[in-house]
Amino acid sequence: MSGFPALLRKEVLRFWKVSFQTVAAPVVSALLYLLVFGPALGGRVGAFPGVSYAQFLVPGLAMMAMLQNAFANSSSSIIQSKVTGNIVFILLPPLAPAELFAAYLLAAMLRGIAVGVGVFAATLWLVPVPLLHPLWALAFAAVGAGLLGVLGIVAGIWAEKFDQLAAFQNFLVMPLTFLAGVFYSVHSLPPFWRDVSRFNPFFYAVDGFRYGFFGQSDVPPATSLGFATAALAALSCLTLYLLARGWKLRH
């Protein structure tokens, strides 16, 4: 029997036992963004035709929360285990690199998606949003949370101290998720910044996710899914290779 189900269960319980911090708190943050930026920027920032700015904002905020929390889950779990030393209990059993990878990744995706669902549940009575293509929305939620879940695994393994991880989070993950077209349509940006956005894989996750709700997006959803999936596949291959080598885990 594989050790994967146990590790997955442990990783899920780890965040679920403190879900007030790991799920409820990010939902509250997303709500605050909506309450502040919705009225403040509504009318000034271009949204899609027939879609109010507040409506436009909801899927973007949900995706941003999913991305950030998926990253937070895998990265914080690994760095905590490394710093406290209890990572040995994961490294001593016969868990294959792919089993470690899959367990940390799925737990991160589940946390991300739990937060995303929480954001929708909380905004339902404030700003009703249509859901035209649920399967597209689900596909982007999975790929987006997956991408950041894997990035969190890499960051957690790479970082030796909490402040290194914080730097990764503050200087890479936060800017890239914030500038992924969460608060605006990239079509409203100057051409230069519009082109820059296209190099940000998180932009495709946000844009495609929004398509699932409104049936409108800056980039065709199939293209977005292609880019985001390619980024996820490439990063996953790299991570599996690093895990198999024992990079920074087995000395």
Added chain:
Amino acid sequence: MTARVAVEARAVRKRYGAVRALDGVTLAVEEGEFFGLLGPNGAGKTTLISALAGLAIPDSGTLAVMGHDVRADYRQARRSLGIVPQEIVFDPFFTVRETLEFQSGYFGLRDNGAWVDELLDRLGLVPKADANMRSLSGGMKRRVMVAQALVHRPPVIVLDEPTAGVDVELRQALWAFVKDLNQAGHTIILTTHYLEEAQQLCARIAMMKEGRIVALDSTARLLASFSERVLRVKLARGTLPGALLADAAPEAGGGWRIPIADMAHVERSLAQLREAGAAVESLEVAEPELEEVFVRIMRRDDAVPFPP
């Protein structure tokens, strides 16, 4: 029937920067042995154990547990090995029982409850089974780590300084349990700084120094070749006669240690004391001690690496 090899290391080398943590270690521990791995801090004991566990990757050489190469066949090797790490580590999110259930799960074991219950019982953890790991004392955490190493009933058990900073009660309970496991056929490898423990428990001992094995023999033979019986004597009155003084070494508290070959030697020495008119305050024949063997071997400048 020849005993199977439980743990085998062949020419294992590992460098950390300029430090040669393991400098060509070759070692075989047979199934069912109670084996001691001794050496000063930094000798490479923990690195060797880490390499065996797959926590460290050697630069060269091979290691196997129950015939399974720790790299090529890591799954079987790790299933065969239970390690109690030296540092106290725990996951603060879970209770004792959860910790043991997860650890069982990582080894692919479902429904391991009966064995987990037995481990809790043998290690005196039943009252703490549902307590959070954070709330446990250091000694209790150590017990959980022992249980974690045993959830998959490994044939080979490695205890890396399990009694460092542990109270007498746990120490005795732990050794009783480990002895039972050894009698049930488990191979035990122990590192410790408490040499009396090693002397009492281990049938065979390897001593490491600077990444190499500098002594490897049965405990009895090591004691016989590197240590000796001594007559410890303290005088109430008089002085040691010259014949005894030549071999005697002073002890703290004003006593003397006189090496002796046999009981006739003891009687001769006492006769010499009487003739010299010395009055004996206390007298003891001390058996060889592993501590002395250890000190002598570590002090040898010409320490011949084993095997040469």
